[in-house]
């Protein structure tokens with residue numbers, strides 16, 4: 435008997451549409467898994483049982499009446515808590531937003547609802563998307579489904595852990611410096627960060643606006659393509675939203691990799707990469723080569739500055755974006771009976787966690803008059819050089835392959851200094867600085883049975899090349915079908 439929670443989202447939607455299973459039955463199957471397993475995993479901050487069952491019933495009614503249904507008919511989805519949901523508490527995993535019930539849906543959430551997806555609840559993450567382990571959640575830690583003593587990665591740790599453990603069929607995460615790809619790698623699933631501008635940021639709680647992008651976390655390439663088709667497209671409410679047409683991404687998954695040129699950059703492979711990660715990634719690249727891809731060396735000489743530039747730009751934007759949380763309009767308010775200044779201080783002092791405060795201070799410092807040229811302007815110049823490196827490299831290749839992260843999942847509580855944690859993202863950050871699409875794909879396991887991620891990057895608006903690689907790779911391997919015991 436097929437277990438319905440192990441079907442791909444595309445298969446689930448097809449079965450729901452054809453009346454082989456009902457959306458309600460599917461929804462209940464996931465709710466049951468969440469009830470029995472999530473206490474240990476900690477992927478969800480909030481489960482909207484009532485809302486999910488009501489949405490599922492609506493889909494079933496439509497089908498019974500013979501009405502057309504959307505591409506994600508009845509598919510149970512989990513949403514990162516950075517995505518604003520109408521009438522459903524949204525906290526960005528921060529105490530400062532505790533109790534905030536948004537009056538509107540993010541564009542991606544509306545798009546999912548239009549496609550008849552069923553929203554199960556809100557997923558755990560690092561507070562305001564700052565972190566690489568989900569340990570910065572103000573509510574509870576999330577664990578890695580492959581080893582409960584390890585982190586699921588971050589900051590979309592809940593989104594990756596939920597998909598890996600079948601606590602939702604697909605999820606959405608956001609990626610500012612690696613937050614879709616790194617947790618996808620640590621949890622053995624597929625994470626796709628679209629090109630900057632591909633997906634609307636309307637209703638996405640802003641971390642670093644020039645870098646943030648929403649994307650799918652799924653098990654299969656086809657599901658990632660399907661979700662991308664649903665959430666992509668121009669949105670006049672996001673000024674940075676692209677006018678580019680949305681391709682039928684699913685077509686790319688079956689096109690194979692014959693003739694595709696894959697680049698390997700020394701700068702992204704000679705770093706301190708764990709030897710087992712190296713081996714798995716090399717084997718995956720060899721697999722793509724066997725499928726007809728051509729493998730070449732490319733150079734990205736400014737990669738070594740990406741981390742420093744990112745940790746100026748992202749905190750600078752964050753310091754500005756987070757100034758709106760002052761106890762006046764959103765969520766928590768403390769010292770209501772004292773002066774305005776005291777209210778700000780108490781609310782922000784107690785509402786934000788340590789890492790968020792660190793970023794606000796870093797960003798404010800970098801933007802101070804007198805320091806602006808030395809830090810922020812320099813970082814922006816590096817950003818341009820990094821984007822140029824990619825432009826040059828992509829003149830010769832269609833895709834650049836590397837490990838997603840230098841290691842597999844590390845232990846809960848293991849990384850004690852902020853810098854050590856920041857280094858978990860050395861291979862993912864430059865993609866965001868250049869606005870490129872990027873993907874992480876499970877390409878096997880190390881000796882401790884922890885998943886290894888292969889990162890693939892492509893030129894702007896060329897998500898199709900990533901999906902070609904992923905679709906082909908998953909057709910000749912079965913790592914993506916493995917499930918934690």
Ligand code: GLN
Pocket residue numbers: 563564565566588589608609610611612613614641748859
């Ligand atoms: N880990 C990086 C950071 O802490 C990236 C986070 C993200 O992509 N949201 O900023």
